[in-house]
Structures are given as structure tokens and as C-alpha cells.
Amino acid sequence: MKVIYLHQYFATRNSTTATRTYEIAKKLVQKGHQVTMITTDAFLESEIPFKTTHYYREYLIDGIVVKAQRNHYENKMGFYRRTWAFLKYMHFAYIQGRKSDGDLLLATSTPLTIAIPTLMLHVSKSLDYIFEVRDLWPEAPKQMGIIKNPILLKGLSYLERTVYRHAKHIISLSPGMTEGILAQGIKRQKVTMIPNFSDLSLFQPQHIQTELQAELIKQLKLQDKFVLLHLGAMGEANGLMYLIEAAKILQKKGQQQIVIIIGGDGKVRASLQQACQSAGLTNVLLTGYIKRKNVPTMTSIANITMTSFKNLPVLATNSPNKFFDALAAGKPIIVNANGWTKEIVEKNQIGYYVRPTHPEDLALLLVTLQNKKQALRALAPKIRAIAQQNYSAEHLTDQVETILVQQWRNIHEN
Incomplete structure (x- = not known):
């Protein structure tokens, strides 16, 4: 054919x-x-x-x-x-x-x-x-x-x-x-x-570049930090100001051990940078573009991932790549779209839902989770198995x- x-x-x-x-x-x-x-x-x-x-x-x-x-x-x-x-x-x-x-x-x-x-x-x-x-x-x-x-x-x-x-x-x-x-x-x-x-062949241990991993941790000052990662497009549909608002709440609470990494590039990156500078945020890192082959390494440094969307009904129907990458990587996922991805994480108990209009939900969740690193890591085999069976x-x-x-x-x- x-x-x-x-x-x-x-x-x-x-x-x-x-x-x-x-x-x-x-x-x-x-x-x-x-x-x-x-x-x-x-x-x-x-x-x-x-x-x-x-x-x-x-x-x-x-x-x-x-x-x-x-x-x-x-x-x-x-x-x-x-x-x-x-x-x-x-x-x-x-x-x-x-x-x-x-x-x-x-x-x-x-x-x-x-x-x-x-x-x-x-x-x-x-x-x-x-x-x-x-x-x-x-x-x-x-x-x-x-x-x-x-x-x-x-x-x-x-x-x-x-x-x-x-x-x-x-x-x-x-x-x-x-x-x-x-x-x-x-x-x-x-x-x-x-x-x-879920590209399980890409998210294999041998594709995690240990030298790059160590370099990222050192460069981004992530030693002993609790890391939330949102990796992908930075468009208006992603509603990424939600993460910035959550970061503001965390900084006001003095939760300096929690870091939010927003990887990728796009239309709203400049406005996100401006918002971070205006608020004097030190707990948000914007990395710019990440090559596809380096995504497993970048994802490996996160304790938990985020799939964020603007609060619109049609966006709850999306099939976000970052969500399925997180499954392949064995990483728990936080979602803020009240759609089928919410059903996946809640039904399988592999992540959390936070309301898209309440950034304080995300901030409070991260405060709770920062002391549960080991429990989050323990979910990896279960998450990978779900990816293998379904995606x-x-x-x-x-x-x-x-x-x-x-x-x-x-x-x-x-």
C-alpha cells in the first residue's frame, strides 16, 4: 500500500x-x-x-x-x-x-x-x-x-x-x-x-542521560528540591498563568523547597517571564525548548508532573502528549481539566485533580506531597504498566x- x-x-x-x-x-x-x-x-x-x-x-x-x-x-x-x-x-x-x-x-x-x-x-x-x-x-x-x-x-x-x-x-x-x-x-x-x-521505547532507563541529568540538577539548583514539571507547548490553551499564581502562593508561604519547572516555548512564554519578574519569584524555572530525545532525562528530575489547560469545556477533550509521556516515564500526574484525563488519574490512583480556577489547590497539594517523595516514586511500576496496557x-x-x-x-x- x-x-x-x-x-x-x-x-x-x-x-x-x-x-x-x-x-x-x-x-x-x-x-x-x-x-x-x-x-x-x-x-x-x-x-x-x-x-x-x-x-x-x-x-x-x-x-x-x-x-x-x-x-x-x-x-x-x-x-x-x-x-x-x-x-x-x-x-x-x-x-x-x-x-x-x-x-x-x-x-x-x-x-x-x-x-x-x-x-x-x-x-x-x-x-x-x-x-x-x-x-x-x-x-x-x-x-x-x-x-x-x-x-x-x-x-x-x-x-x-x-x-x-x-x-x-x-x-x-x-x-x-x-x-x-x-x-x-x-x-x-x-x-x-x-x-x-506513551512512547515506552523512548522512556527507557538507557535513554536517561546521567551526565545531562546531573548538569540540569546542578544548573537549576534542584538538589533536595521537590520538583513539579510542566513540559510542552506554552500556548494560551495551556493556561500556564495558573502555575505562576500557585508559585506566588508557595513563595508567600515560604515553601522554598518546592520548584515549578515550565519547559518548552510558545506564545505566552514572555508574559510568564514578565509575571515571574514582577512578582520576584525564585521558585519558577522556564527552560525553553527541550529536544524530544532529551525529554526522558528532563522528566526524570521531576517528582511529579502537571498537565494544565485553560478552563474551557473543549480543552477537557484534549489528548495531551505531556500526559502520555508522564505515563511512559512512570511519573504521577496532576491535571486541572475536568475531563477524561481526570478520570484516568483518579480511577487508577496515579495522580491528582486540582480546580483550574483555584491555584491555591495546586499550592496546597504540593505542600502536602513534598514529604511523600518515596510514595510518589513507588507508583512508577504501576503507572508504566497502565501505559503499557492501554497507551x-x-x-x-x-x-x-x-x-x-x-x-x-x-x-x-x-
């Missing part, structure tokens, strides 16, 4: 963002399929192309043929620069998709604009497609107030329904996303939930491959 794979933000373990698409594409190649990835070079700065033109680069990564448009992107970019990046990629994806040989198309959002080249290729090449939904667009930007124009919202809603309706199958990343898709009139048998992955990248990528093969066979039989 020849698969044309559309994803604007393809990344590998040398990148600084999630690698779900890489893991799926790698599994497809391992199963004997040909994969042409059509993407941008936004997260491929550490990869070496075998062909470079003025407009795009070509790579061969673990058997995956990657065609990457030169198209810079950062979370901190404004609305219009993001829109331009989306429009550029839409044109590139369609042109390269037309040129590529494929039996089936696999497209993943966000952004929802990926639906446009997907539908254009579906019509112009009679190419059937599987559509993966990573966020509920346009509901997410609507609730966040990013998109307010009613005409634009109506158009995006129409695009959402159209791409769902014409898909051979839809993959969602959470129960809430599944319900959002079904609310658009899609039949349940057409949707399969495959959550984000293993090896198992879930097999599920994706099965869906593609089944749809491909159905197409040929009909």
Missing part, C-alpha cells in the same frame, strides 16, 4: 515537539508500506535533506520519504502569520499530493485547514482518505476567542462537516473528540478513538495500520 500522509508539523525525536506522526509513519514502513510525508520543515532543523530547492527539502527518515516545504512556524506567531503559514502549506500539500503516487491518503489536523488540500486531492485524484482529528476545530478557537468572525466560524464549521462526511474513516484522539465528531452527524462505526501514545505506541500504531489496510481493502473490493 502506498500512503500519502499530510501533516503540517511532522517531527522526529531530534525535534522539539510531539512525534505521533513519525511513529505512525515508521510503523507503516516497518509493515512494508510506502509512505510519502508532505509537511513543512518547521520542526526538521536537525535533519539532513538529500535534496534542497528554493521552496522545499526532501529527506529520507527511517524509510519515510519526506517532502518538506520551507515554512517557518512557531506557537508564538500571531494570527495573521499563522494564517499565512497555513495557506502556504495548503498550496504545497495539494501540489505535492498531485505529484505523489498513492493508494490512500492519511491527513491529520491541526490546523483544520489541512481539510482543504485533503478534499481537493480526494476530488482531483479520486483518492480516498482517513482523517485524524487532534483538536475540535473550530470549536476550540471559538471558545478561546481566537476566531470571533461569525462568517469565518460558519465557514470552518461547514469545512469540518464536509471533511468528516467524505472520509472513509475518522480517527479521534479522545472520547470527547469522538462525541464532538458524532455531533456533526457522523455514524459511530465510522470513528475510532486512538489516543496519543503503548507499539500497540496503537498497529491499530492505525489496521484501519488503513482495512479501508484500502474495502476500496479495492468495491
Whole structure:
């Protein structure tokens, strides 16, 4: 089977963002399929192309043929620069998709604009497609107030329904996303939930770099500290000012042994830094980008992790990479979204829920937990077992491959 794979933000373990698409594409190649990835070079700065033109680069990564448009992107970019990046990629994806040989198309959002080249290729090449939904667009930007124009919202809603309706199958990343898709009139048998992955092969003891670990502990002055880690995107959706407010409470209480590390980069990093400086906080550390291959080492220095979101209903449906990384690392998790991740940590007793509008909940919880380091460490085997049983990248990528093969066979039989 020849698969044309559309994803604007393809990344590998040398990148600084999630690698779900890489893991799926790698599994497809391992199963004997040909994969042409059509993407941008936004997260491929550490990869070496075998062909470079003025407009795009070509790579061969673990058997995956990657065609990457030169198209810079950062979370901190404004609305219009993001829109331009989306429009550029839409044109590139369609042109390269037309040129590529494929039996089936696999497209993943966000952004929802990926639906446009997907539908254009579906019509112009009679190419059937599987559509993966990573966020509920346009509901997410609507609730966040990013998109307010009613005409634009109506158009995006129409695009959402159209791409769902014409898909051979839809993959969602959470129960809430599944319900959002079904609310658009899609039949349940057409949707399969495959959550984000716990990459257990990456989070192995041999991938914890002891020298880097010691350097981080020394550089960040973490000896004998109790460390809360939030590692990932720093966008408005993450509601990270919540952690800053909790840090203020801790500092006022004189709880200097508790440190909050916010790793990554994004749109709100500058405002977080300003808030820390204004409050004179010494218990918050912002590290900047962390390469994917260094995430196990960074996570290893934490006593507990945090998955934070703004207090919006649609964000409780998210399938956050940092959550599943914490499971793979065997780390307990604090969540503040009243959704399915809350159910996971509470049902399995592997973490805690704190109210997203009450940073004092987090502060008081950390004060209690700082004396329970050993008990938190003891949870590691249980947490890893849950990741292995339910969220293993090896198992879930097999599920994706099965869906593609089944749809491909159905197409040929009909």
C-alpha cells in the first residue's frame, strides 16, 4: 500500500515537539508500506535533506520519504502569520499530493485547514482518505476567542462537516473528540478513538542521560528540591498563568523547597517571564525548548508532573502528549481539566485533580506531597504498566495500520 500522509508539523525525536506522526509513519514502513510525508520543515532543523530547492527539502527518515516545504512556524506567531503559514502549506500539500503516487491518503489536523488540500486531492485524484482529528476545530478557537468572525466560524464549521462526511474513516484522539465528531452527524462505526501514545521505547532507563541529568540538577539548583514539571507547548490553551499564581502562593508561604519547572516555548512564554519578574519569584524555572530525545532525562528530575489547560469545556477533550509521556516515564500526574484525563488519574490512583480556577489547590497539594517523595516514586511500576496496557505506541500504531489496510481493502473490493 502506498500512503500519502499530510501533516503540517511532522517531527522526529531530534525535534522539539510531539512525534505521533513519525511513529505512525515508521510503523507503516516497518509493515512494508510506502509512505510519502508532505509537511513543512518547521520542526526538521536537525535533519539532513538529500535534496534542497528554493521552496522545499526532501529527506529520507527511517524509510519515510519526506517532502518538506520551507515554512517557518512557531506557537508564538500571531494570527495573521499563522494564517499565512497555513495557506502556504495548503498550496504545497495539494501540489505535492498531485505529484505523489498513492493508494490512500492519511491527513491529520491541526490546523483544520489541512481539510482543504485533503478534499481537493480526494476530488482531483479520486483518492480516498482517513482523517485524524487532534483538536475540535473550530470549536476550540471559538471558545478561546481566537476566531470571533461569525462568517469565518460558519465557514470552518461547514469545512469540518464536509471533511468528516467524505472520509472513509475518522480517527479521534479522545472520547470527547469522538462525541464532538458524532455531533456533526457522523455514524459511530465510522470513528475510532486512538489516543496519543506513551512512547515506552523512548522512556527507557538507557535513554536517561546521567551526565545531562546531573548538569540540569546542578544548573537549576534542584538538589533536595521537590520538583513539579510542566513540559510542552506554552500556548494560551495551556493556561500556564495558573502555575505562576500557585508559585506566588508557595513563595508567600515560604515553601522554598518546592520548584515549578515550565519547559518548552510558545506564545505566552514572555508574559510568564514578565509575571515571574514582577512578582520576584525564585521558585519558577522556564527552560525553553527541550529536544524530544532529551525529554526522558528532563522528566526524570521531576517528582511529579502537571498537565494544565485553560478552563474551557473543549480543552477537557484534549489528548495531551505531556500526559502520555508522564505515563511512559512512570511519573504521577496532576491535571486541572475536568475531563477524561481526570478520570484516568483518579480511577487508577496515579495522580491528582486540582480546580483550574483555584491555584491555591495546586499550592496546597504540593505542600502536602513534598514529604511523600518515596510514595510518589513507588507508583512508577504501576503507572508504566497502565501505559503499557492501554497507551503503548507499539500497540496503537498497529491499530492505525489496521484501519488503513482495512479501508484500502474495502476500496479495492468495491
